[in-house]
Amino acid sequence: MYTERASRQAGAVVWTNTPSGSGPASVLPDGCMDLLWNEGRLLVAGPDTRAYVPTGGPSGWAGVRFYPGTAPALLGVPAHELRDRRVPLSDLRPAAEVRRLTAQVNAAADPASGLEEVALRWAAAAEPPDPLLRRLVTALDRGRPVAATADELGFGARQLHRRSLTAFGYGPKTLARVLRLQRALALARAGVPFAETAARSGFADQAHLAREVRELAGMPLSRLLARSG
Structure with missing residues (x-):
C-alpha cells in the first residue's frame, strides 16, 4: 500500500510503500530524486528515464521525494551521475555521517519522518534552490x-x-x-x-x-x- 503527504520541506513529498500481494509496482519517471529507507538502509534514487521495477523480496520502503532539480545541491553530486540508479547513501556521503543518519532514522517514530528530518537539516545547510x-x-x-x-x-x-x-x-x-x-x-x-x-x-x-x-x-x-x- 502506497501513501504520501506533503513534506515540511517546500515542494517535497514524504511517502511510504508497504508490501502487497500484487508484486512490486513500477516506479515511473517523474523528474525527481528520492532519499530512501529500506530494511534499515539509506539509499538515493536518481532521476529515471524509464520505468524502474524494484528487485528483491517484499519489504517496506519509505522516502522523501525532492522537487525536481533540488536534490543535487543537498547531496553534493550532479544528478546525471545517478541517472537510472539506486545507490547507497554511503557512496555519496562520509561513512561516519551515514552511520549516524541511519541510526537516527531507524530510531525515529517511523522511517518516513526520520528521513524528513534528515532532508530538512540538509536543506537548512544548503544554498537556496536556483x-x-x-x-x-x-x-x-x-x-x-x-x-x-x-x-x-x-x-x-x-x-x-x-x-x-x-x-x-x-x-x-x-x-x-x-x-x-x-x-x-x-x-x-x-x-x-x-x-x-x-x-x-x-x-x-x-x-x-x-x-x-x-x-x-x-x-x-x-x-x-x-x-x-
Missing part, C-alpha cells in the same frame, strides 16, 4: 516549448542543457517528456478518455501518447492504469 530552475520546471510542466522557455529565462541552448544535466539528470527535452507523461497519467487516472488526455497533455494524438507511455513506462496505458488502480 529560482530559474524552478521556473523552468513550471514552464515545461505547463507544456511550454523548450526553446521558447530557454529564451524567456535567458539561457542559451548549451547552457540550459548543461544546467539541466546537473539539476535533473538529463536534458530539458527529456524533462519535458517526463513531465508530460505525468500530466497524462493524472488525467487518465481521473477517468479522462485517452484521446482527450492526449490533447490536453500536449501529445500530437492518442497514438503519440501510446508510444510515449510504452517507451517511458514499459507497458500500455490501459495496463498501467489497471496496475495502479
Whole structure:
C-alpha cells in the first residue's frame, strides 16, 4: 500500500510503500530524486528515464521525494551521475555521517519522518534552490516549448542543457517528456478518455501518447492504469 503527504520541506513529498500481494509496482519517471529507507538502509534514487521495477523480496520502503532539480545541491553530486540508479547513501556521503543518519532514522517514530528530518537539516545547510530552475520546471510542466522557455529565462541552448544535466539528470527535452507523461497519467487516472488526455497533455494524438507511455513506462496505458488502480 502506497501513501504520501506533503513534506515540511517546500515542494517535497514524504511517502511510504508497504508490501502487497500484487508484486512490486513500477516506479515511473517523474523528474525527481528520492532519499530512501529500506530494511534499515539509506539509499538515493536518481532521476529515471524509464520505468524502474524494484528487485528483491517484499519489504517496506519509505522516502522523501525532492522537487525536481533540488536534490543535487543537498547531496553534493550532479544528478546525471545517478541517472537510472539506486545507490547507497554511503557512496555519496562520509561513512561516519551515514552511520549516524541511519541510526537516527531507524530510531525515529517511523522511517518516513526520520528521513524528513534528515532532508530538512540538509536543506537548512544548503544554498537556496536556483529560482530559474524552478521556473523552468513550471514552464515545461505547463507544456511550454523548450526553446521558447530557454529564451524567456535567458539561457542559451548549451547552457540550459548543461544546467539541466546537473539539476535533473538529463536534458530539458527529456524533462519535458517526463513531465508530460505525468500530466497524462493524472488525467487518465481521473477517468479522462485517452484521446482527450492526449490533447490536453500536449501529445500530437492518442497514438503519440501510446508510444510515449510504452517507451517511458514499459507497458500500455490501459495496463498501467489497471496496475495502479
